[in-house]
Amino acid sequence: MWYNNILETIGNTPLVKLNNITKDIPAIVLAKIETTNPGNSIKDRMAVKMIEDAERSGKLKPGGTIIEGTSGNTGMGLAMAAIIKGYKCIFTTTDKQSKEKVDALRAFGAEVIVCPTNVEPEDPRSYYSVSSRLEREVPNSWKPNQYDNLSNSQAHYEQTGPEIWEQTEGKITHLVVGVGTGGTISGTGKYLKEKNPDIKVWGIDTYGSVFKKYKETGILDKNEIYPYITEGIGEDFLPKNVDFDIIDLFEKVTDKDAALMTRDIARKEGIFVGNSAGSAIAGLLQLKDKLKPEDVVVVIFHDHGSRYMGKMYNEDWLRERGFLKDEKLTARSILQKKENTEIITIDCEKTIIEAINNMNTLNISQIPVTQKGMVVGKLAEGDILKALLENPSLKSAPVEQIMTAGFPFVDMNTSIDRISSLINKENSAVLVEDEEGKIEIITQYDIINAISG
Structure with a gap:
């Protein structure tokens, strides 16, 4: 058997029992591994559904351009489908998203515009606003608007919900999902609650997002909103795909707990997943007292860890x-x-002969060069020798004439591995600026001394 194109391989993702990170939870915990979709995320499902519904309604016409604001995964699904169906793609995203996500979208031939994170959705610079403006300006274009396009939820009502029901043989008691656009939790939750109204649907939120307070009070509190690191969940507005009647409760998870749990899933379960999976498991652990041994919990693992190599896995x-x-x-x-x-x-204005004398007196081979107290370069014995062999009269010239690029700067939390990698033939040291602005130097000798000490 073969598939006619890559889009036919979307869905039917495996359900895998978690054994180690969930050992303190008095229930069976199953992970829905959405990384096996061809775009490595659950967003493939709704991306294709939105496109197909738009084609049927005439909103998306042959040869058109798909324009969307995306944190990366929806863009991947849209870009993949666009290749098969013959559309162009322009995506806007935020500067908090991982470089890997942006690079992946560009690998599929999409144009990607990176916008600032820390602005209101209504701000003309926001990735929501920029995508809306482009839709108005680009001929024959269509904006899926995954936040308010109910084809998003419908995809999960038609696919994800039935898969989970069949895979658990109807035994599921709890669904746990990180909430961003709301499509996954609302569509899946709606199907499952129609099958069994007693099933609990728990949404995982992040600090800096409005969902939890809105669910509990009905108030959209702008004071709750602030920038956060966690990707893929939380919002600073209310997408139409978030059905608060379907979601029984929200639990907030810190950026730190989400990031560390993301790594733990890989290290303790051998499952390489992204940030929202870490949030979901961290949130589930916070809610473990609400569970019983006979419960069967399904947690959605949205996307793949390869998109977070520069972040949670660094x-x-x-x-x-x-x-x-x-x-x-x-x-x-x-x-x-x-x-x-x-x-x-x-x-830098001192002469080269003064530099030679200083280095001889102090028995050092390299010295940082400053200008008005700021480090602007470095001077090494090799630089001096090369310059004087070519032109002996340079002795009286200022140091800045022959200095080279300065030592690399690192911060106080930089690991020994990173520091060691920066020390090489060109750089015999790194510079560190402490919390008070004082500059310190670390040499290879200092590293050896620290290890042996």
Whole structure:
């Protein structure tokens, strides 16, 4: 048997029992692994459904351009379908989305416009507003608007819900989903509740989003809104696809807990998934006291971990945000083990002969070069030798004439692995700026001393 095109492989994703990260939960927990879709996310389902419904209604015409605001996964599904069906794609996204997501969209031939995250949806710079403006300006274009397009929810009512019901043989008692556009939880939840009204539908929200408070009070509180790191869930407005009558409760999860749990899923279950899966499991653990041993919980694992390599799966990124405990040596711990010595620099206007004398006196081979107190370059013995062999009269010339690019700068939380990778033939050290603005230097000797100490 073969498929006529890649779109026919969407759906029928596996349901896998979790065994380790859920050991404290008194219930069977099953993960719906949506990464096996061809675009590696659950969004393939609704992307194709939105396109097919638009074709039937005449909103999307042959040779047209699909324009959408997307965090990446919907864009991937739309771009894949557009290739098969002969459409062009322009996507707007936010600068908080991972580089991998943007690169993936461009790999499918889509044009991607990156917009600022920290603006109101109504702001003309927001990715919502920019996509709406482009729809008005680009001839023969169509904007799916995944947030308010009810084909989104319908796709999950027709596909995801029935799959889960059949795979659990109707035994499911709880559905747990990270909520962004609301299509997955509302469509899947609606189908399952029609089969069994006792099934509980739990939405996972993030701090900085409006869903939880709106569900509990009916108030859209703008004071709840602030920038957050977690991708794929939470909103600063109410999409039409979020059916609050279907969702029994919302649970908020911090950026830190979501990020660390994302890594734990890979490390403890061998399942490589994205940020919203981490949020969903972290939220489920927070709600574990509401579960009984006979319960069967299904958690949606939305997308693939490869889209987060520069973020949740990058230890330096986690350390910079204070998410990771200081298990490995960092710039801070290396400096704490180092003798408190004053960093030696030379002003760029000093002469080369003065630099030679300073380096000989201090028995050092490289020295940072400053201009008005700011590090602007470095001077090495090799640079001096090369310059003087070519032109001995340069002795009296200013240092800035022969200095090279400065030492790399790192922050206090940078790991020893990253620091070591920056120290090479060109750079014998890295510079660190502490919280008070003081510049420190770390050499290869300091790293060896810290490890052996």
